[in-house]
Structure formats: C-alpha cells, structure tokens
Amino acid sequence: MAANAIEIRGLTKIYGGGRHGPERHALRGIDLDIPQGAVFGLLGPNGAGKSTLINILAGLVIKTAGQVTIWGFDQDRNPRQSRASIGVMPQELNLDPFFTPRGALEVQAGLYGVPRRQRRSDEILRMIGLEDKAEAYARTLSGGMRRRLLLGKALVHHPHVLVLDEPTAGVDIELRQMLWENMRRLNHEGMTIILTTHYLEEAEAMCDEIAILDLGQLVARDSTANLLGRLDAKTMILQPDGPVQTLPEGVGMEVSQRGDGALVIRYHARETPADAVLSAVRRAGITIRDVKTEQADLQDVFLDLTRRR
Numbered sequence: 001m002a003a004n005a006i007e008i009r010g011l012t013k014i015y016g017g018g019r020h021g022p023e024r025h026a027l028r029g030i031d032l033d034i035p036q037g038a039v040f041g042l043l044g045p046n047g048a049g050k051s052t053l054i055n056i057l058a059g060l061v062i063k064t065a066g067q068v069t070i071w072g073f074d075q076d077r078n079p080r081q082s083r084a085s086i087g088v089m090p091q092e093l094n095l096d097p098f099f100t101p102r103g104a105l106e107v108q109a110g111l112y113g114v115p116r117r118q119r120r121s122d123e124i125l126r127m128i129g130l131e132d133k134a135e136a137y138a139r140t141l142s143g144g145m146r147r148r149l150l151l152g153k154a155l156v157h158h159p160h161v162l163v164l165d166e167p168t169a170g171v172d173i174e175l176r177q178m179l180w181e182n183m184r185r186l187n188h189e190g191m192t193i194i195l196t197t198h199y200l201e202e203a204e205a206m207c208d209e210i211a212i213l214d215l216g217q218l219v220a221r222d223s224t225a226n227l228l229g230r231l232d233a234k235t236m237i238l239q240p241d242g243p244v245q246t247l248p249e250g251v252g253m254e255v256s257q258r259g260d261g262a263l264v265i266r267y268h269a270r271e272t273p274a275d276a277v278l279s280a281v282r283r284a285g286i287t288i289r290d291v292k293t294e295q296a297d298l299q300d301v302f303l304d305l306t307r308r309r
C-alpha cells in the first residue's frame with residue numbers, strides 16, 4: 001500500500017469561462033502529499049480554494065487539470081476504487097429533508113454499494129449521538145444534529161480517508177468536542193483524517209501536519225510544531241509618557257514609532273522575552289504610560305506568507 005493516503009500533482013481548477021462567465025482560478029497547480037494515518041489540516045482564508053480541493057477529492061467537482069491519487073488509486077483510471085477510499089463531510093448542510101437519519105445512512109450506503117449485512121447504521125447513529133432521532137425527519141433536526149448526520153454519512157462505506165470541510169465552523173463547544181473526539185478515535189483506529197479549518201486552535205489541537213492555501217496556491221506545508229514555531233511573532237504597543245528621544249534597541253526587536261507617538265515593537269517571544277523588550281525600553285530612558293501586546297494569529301501567518309507575493 002502506498003505510504004501516502006493522498007497524492008496530488010499539478011491540481012488546477014478554473015471555474016467559469018466562456019458562456020459561464022469570467023474565469024476564476026480556484027486552484028493553481030497544487031502538489032501535495034498527505035501521509036497515511038495523519039490528521040492533516042488544510043488551512044487558508046476564505047476563498048483560498050480549500051473546498052474546491054476537497055470537493056475534487058470527493059468527486060463532486062471536476063478538476064481542470066492535474067492528477068489525484070487516493071489510497072493508491074488514480075482518480076481517473078480507477079474512479080470507483082478511489083471514490084470508495086474516501087468519505088467526505090461537506091461544508092454545506094445538504095441533507096434531503098424527507099429522509100430520517102437512518103434512511104439517509106441507508107441510502108448513502110446503497111449509493112456506495114455497501115451490502116446490507118455490512119451496513120452499520122445503528123453503530124454510526126450511536127457514534128454521532130442520534131439514536132434517539134433515528135426516525136425523525138431531517139427537517140426537524142437542529143443544525144448541530146444535521147452536521148453530525150453529515151459526519152455519519154461520510155462513514156457508511158468504511159473509508160480509509162475521512163475529509164471534513166470546516167466541521168466546527170459556527171458550532172457550539174459541545175458539538176466541537178464531540179467532533180474532535182470522534183476524529184481522534186477514528187484516527188486512532190487507523191483512519192487518515194483531513195480537515196479544513198480557519199481556527200488556528202483547532203489545527204493546533206488536532207493536526208500533525210498542516211498545509212496553508214492562499215489564492216489557489218500552497219504557501220506552506222509543514223508539521224504543526226514547525227509552523228507554530230513561526231507563530232511566536234509578537235507585537236508590543238507602548239504609549240510613552242512624553243516625547244521619545246531615542247528609540248529602544250535590542251536583539252531581535254524591530255522598533256518603529258506611529259504617528260500618535262506609540263512605539264510598535266515586533267519581536268519573537270522565544271528569542272526575546274517580553275522582559276528584555278521592556279528593559280530595552282527603560283535603557284532608552286522611556287517611561288511607559290500604557291502597554292499592550294498582540295499575539296500573532298493565523299491571519300498574521302497568512303500575511304507573513306503572502307507578503308512576498
């Protein structure tokens with residue numbers, strides 16, 4: 001078996017064009033390997049192309065160019081096997097309102113050709129906490145229940161790879177915990193998990209490796225630990241008590257002064273502790289009236305990674 005759960009080469013998607021309106025380049029030649037057994041995070045701002053990539057993996061969007069291999073099966077040459085290897089929990093709540101949770105799971109299993117005796121709707125209903133609602137119409141389910149049902153549907157055919165597109169966007173803490181627990185357990189049982197998110201805490205809590213997409217291009221691909229290492233950039237904003245004669249100086253500090261007189265000091269917390277920054281400020285003879293620090297977040301990483309483009 002291939003060591004990579006997913007291999008993507010030169011993946012390109014152009015929406016529209018011709019009589020479908022202006023062209024939109026959603027993916028611009030992505031190369032990406034996702035190792036087996038990983039919990040892999042696909043991060044990026046809105047419009048980066050995350051859902052497009054995932055929907056191509058799921059077979060819901062037709063790629064314009066490139067090659068996708070899922071669990072060793074080329075998507076074009078072995079469409080059936082590659083599709084059977086992956087389950088996708090989509091971003092949108094696209095449930096048929098006339099199905100009950102049990103019905104939806106059974107229909108999905110049928111679509112994937114799972115023989116009746118291999119179906120495990122009860123087990124899945126239990127896992128997603130919907131056994132009580134097994135016979136309720138989807139339209140009577142809450143948003144959170146629908147999301148859980150989407151997770152259940154992604155699992156009916158025992159896929160090797162589970163993909164979740166923004167599973168916790170806008171969900172309450174309880175549901176997020178439940179989704180995280182399920183992801184961890186499934187991964188522990190050997191399933192490769194790919195999730196998109198724009199919550200850094202989620203990526204930090206869940207993912208071994210991360211790829212960052214921006215404007216249809218891969219701008220980073222690293223272990224979570226390495227990527228978070230880049231994230232210790234901090235900014236301290238100081239209001240001096242009076243005019244500043246000399247700017248503070250110190251190792252690993254980048255100092256500038258704003259129009260309103262405030263000092264903006266950028267530093268990396270690991271190399272330069274906040275204490276060292278404050279000492280440098282005192283050495284420069286500056287008395288501080290107010291101080292505040294800003295921690296880098298994912299947005300800063302995006303900015304950092306995309307500034308050069």
Ligand code: ADP
Nearest residue numbers: 015016024026045046047048049050051052053
């Ligand atoms: P993300 O999931 O990262 O927010 P998407 O993959 O949804 O990004 O979108 C990437 C780009 O492709 C965006 O510019 C979006 O407007 C465009 N796009 C997505 N789906 C379609 C579509 N069905 N038709 C035309 N453009 C689309």
Ligand code: MG
Nearest residue numbers: 050051052091
């Ligand atoms: Mg999306």
